[in-house]
Amino acid sequence: MLSSLGEVDHGVADLLGFGLFLVLSRVFLLVAGIGLLANGVVVVRREGMRVATALVGVVGLGLLVLSMAVRDMVDPDAGWLSTVAGVIVVLGAFLVVQLVGYTGYAVLYARRSRAVGGEVLVVLGCGLDGARVTPLLASRLDRAVRAYRSAVAAGADPIVITSGGRGPDESVCEADAMADYLVEQGLAESRIVRERESRTTEQNLRYSAAAARERGLLREGRRMVVVTSDFHVLRAAMLSRRLGLRARVIGGRTARYFVLTAFLREFAAFVALHLRTNIALGVLLILPAVLGSIAVLP
Template identity: 45%
Template structure:
């Protein structure tokens, strides 16, 4: 019953934090821990099983397996993107991280075959890899849940951040965001509201016009009144998108209550960024081609790791030190071949 109690308590913490602010990446960690505890209790319920040992094995063994599966998925996804879109540098971004993720497993294999690496160091490496596997699983699960959340109507502004042009043309990924914004706009108008659609994005060196102006043209060509469209043409990053939009809305005299329309893989990180910038904003996503998702989700995960780099560095070092501390305290090697 202890594991069930812990699991339900963690689920309660998740529910409270989710109600207070669903734009927290830590919500996914609480949810994953709650599922792990309750899942282990269900597996061992009614049987003669050491639940604590099962939980430890689950948390130690499963995350490295998640990382290994992710490596295979990224390599396969990179091959698919090259097959569909050619061997451009952007399409190789899945293969390289996938190969990097395989390096620890190659080292473990060499260590196991030669016996050159002490099992304490091996345990530390597994703990470090396991940490990132657990965090990634938590992120992926919560990103999926957050992406399923329905749109909350009643916004003052519908904001569409840019993601690059093809010359002066809106590419399919950006068109998907704009189509979702158009859908939301007409739903708000039908409910008697008059939101403004803000297109956000500057002009890149390889672009004929600014992203904002190309997006605005796309909207007006599809029936959105020009007076309902505002442009923010100075930003070059998602963070600048949000900051400049907040300032633009202030200049127009509107509140900062907004919905950000981005690609579905980018929803959770955008929401977290909006929260950190203290914006009163919700986020909704547009559909993305399935084969594009694995590499895109990995980029989102890496960006969050960097955003919370000190938290992740400290947690990883602490976990990696656990086997070493146990070896010093007990005088025994915590893992052996």
């Protein structure tokens, strides 16, 4: 239809095409925003209320705001709000493109086949619901149990390091709750080391490596096997390299209801990891719009 109109008046066809793009963009943002809000409710109910579990709901609200920004961007009566809306849309599109690229690479990286045998298994914490191991954390621990049994079957006598301190909304240290879970699954208490000080993934890795070295477990040429969730494998591997650790990273499967939250959380951490670069790129993207608006001010 647009092509036939274009034969008569290219301007009309272009205007209709742009209008259709705006309408579809707003519909997509509204639907996606409402969907993320609904998923956020499910995640909080199953995993408990924490900053990480609330993230998907916050992003849902952000998409709803972005849908309004798309409307105001082309409103001739919006004035300076049109410029603000344009900045929001440009930055939103920049983040969405990065999110898609990061997620795709993370999925492919996590699915690469890799050996899991090793003498030191480090399980990264990811928060408790009070004193309870959440389904997400249980998935990591179950993956560690399989890796442990595989190493034993290969003739090794591995040590498992549970890594995680006590958060402000937790009644026990993550490391203790994780170790208790592993004992319930049949691992001997004597084969478990509890690292109770870490609060971040970087600290998980650094403090666990230090605990392994203190016990003489990381002899030259040995690698740790880091156990986390599949969505977290890429960032854990990046941080391991940054810290100079020899580590293989493997991931447990993430429940479907948590996938959106998981990748949004990882992407937020990835952006923070390269914050200066992202700020610089964002400024370069919005600078033309801001300068253009200043130029036309009376």
